[in-house]
Amino acid sequence: MRTGKENFQRHDWILAAVLLALAAALGGGYYLAHREPAVRAEVTVDGKLVETLDLSKDQEITVHGARGGVNRLVVQEGAVWCEEASCPDQVCVHQGKQSRDGELIVCLPSLMIVQIKAKKR
16 A cells, blocks of 8 residues: 555656656757757847847847946857857856857946847847
């Protein structure tokens, strides 16, 4: 005869498996929906659009942040990345190259966000 504790544990495993399958399905759907290569990157500082970068053209720009910080963005071969930043933590630099729809580069000390977009809207 099974105790209530054994049934509870079995139901926990079933619930965990269902939740993991649901998370995998949602994650896969998000990945498939955002597989398109990017065509542009929108650079905002403190919520204001300051630059729109065409990712088909190799270029470098310097972005002056809201709090006096400076970021150097590089666009090359359809990808964009932060090459240099004046912020102390360098999180934006370590985010690496971004080239897919929906990806972001964020520098909180400078209040800069680079959002990658696939289609011109």
